[in-house]
Amino acid sequence: MKSVLVDLTQLPLERTGVGIYAVNYVKRLQAQAGGMRLHFLVLDDDAELLREVAAIPNASAIVLKAKLFRRFLFRVLLEQVIIPALALVKGIGAVHSLHYSFPLLSFGRFKRIVTVCDMSFFLFPELHVPAKRVFFQYFIRRLPKVEGLLFISESTMNDFMRDFPLCAAERCVIPLGTELARLQAPADPRVVAELRKRFDIGRYILYVGTIEPRKNILGLVKAFEQVAPTHPDIKLVIAGKLGWDYDSLLQYIEASPLRDRIVLTGYVNETEKHALLKSADLFTYVSFYEGFGLPVLEGMAAGVPSITSNISSMPEVAGNGALQVNPNNTDEIAAAMRSLLDHPEARASLVERGHAQSRAFTWENTTAISLDFYARLLGQREAGTQPGQLRG
Incomplete structure (x- = not known):
């Protein structure tokens, strides 16, 4: 039986987006991997992933030194030389890369599977730093040559196919x-x-995510400035690590007359994030574009009345469980905030709908579909009859 090598070396220790996906995927494999033979590439400074991989039946960890392979050039060497060599030596049937880049050469000996988290490097290239934009666009352009692609939403797959219809x-x-x-x-x-x-927070509106231009945090701050005068006890809490191109946002906040009511927490771990979500009056995530929008799902699951954008993947995730607004319209964002702050019955109804919507998304389902995809691609299982999952 052919095995699958999953590359976990691309993940930062501070978990966001793809890191949260990877950790939860690995955790669910402990109960769901069955007879699938799995190998994992893990860096030696990632204690959490090492612990979770060790609990997976029929799995082995290939541990690499982080001091080397967290450096860009060694990272490229690993992906383009060492991983193909490992796959050939161990007779691995497929290599799964979780974050865009992947081994360019497989010599026809193993399948390449890549998870595509979003298409922002093509749709909003101006919102990324130049080095990352060039690097990831290079690999995304070559994704049509791999054997298997996993998309985290229908929206992301549709975005990809518009650029690469063949x-x-x-x-x-x-x-x-x-x-x-x-x-x-x-x-x-x-x-x-x-x-x-x-x-120093009592009541607050919460945002959770990396601080970068695509997240539209400036629009959120401007909407809060409209709402704040009639809700003097409410603060805006922005929880997340600094990403890139954030100087103008920080300057705007510093100059805002409401500076003392805007809180920047920096990176928060999962326990702190849970506590912030459960205590928030509102959760807001009015991004310009998302490949999925995991924080929206987490807000709904935590029972917080949530506001999100009405574009890209966010309606797919939110359904009727969150208020949807035009992220380019600050007045609309502010009106949604007021409607929930001022009407307890609307808040309660939205919480109930959000709970119901969040129950449709489970990591167990993510894992089951992924394992089925592995098996189908390796010819170990016939394609099922469930519509909309496997496409070629």
Whole structure:
């Protein structure tokens, strides 16, 4: 039986987006991998992934030194030389890369599977730093040559196919999930109290995500400035690490007359994020573009009235469980905030719908579809009859 090598070396230690996807995928493999033989490339500074991989039956970890392979040139060497060599020596049937880049040469000896998280490098190239834009556009242009593509939403797959309509790779949508039981459970009151004290917050509107132009945080701040005068007890909490091109945003916040009511927490871990979500009055995620929009799903699952954008993948994720607004219209964002802050019955109804919507997205489903895709691509299972999952 052919095995699959999953490359986990692309993941930063501070988990966002693809990192959260990868960790939850690995966790679910512990119960769902069955007889599938799996190998994982893991860096030696990633204790969490090393621990989770060790608990997967029929799996082995190939551990590499982070001091070397977190450096760009060594990272390229690993992906383009070492991984193909490993695949050939170990007789691996497929290599799964989780974040755009992948081994360019397979010598026809192993299948290449790539997870495509979004198409922002093509749709919004101006919102990325030049080096990343050039690097990832190079690999995305070559994705039609791989054997299998996993997309985290129908929206992302449609965006890709508009740019690459002749792509013949097998394609599959793997909607992401969320940890429903954990997010719906009460937060640790000690963590809540510590965060309230650390950031001096009572009632607040919350954003969670990387601070970068695509997330439209400036639009969120401007909408908050409209709402704040009639809601003097509300603050805006922006939770996330600094990404790129954030100087103009920070300058705007510093000059804002509401500077004392806008809180920048920096990166928060999963426990802190859970506590912030459970204590928020509103959750807002009015991004200009998303490949999925995982924070929207987490907000709904946590029982927070949520506002998100009405474009790209976000309607696919939110359904009727969140208010949808035009992210380019600050007045519309502000009106949505007011409607929920001022009407408790609307908030309660939205929370109920959000809970129902979030239950449709589970990591178990993400994992099951991914494993089925592996098996189909390796010829170990006949294509099923479920519509819309496997495309070629």
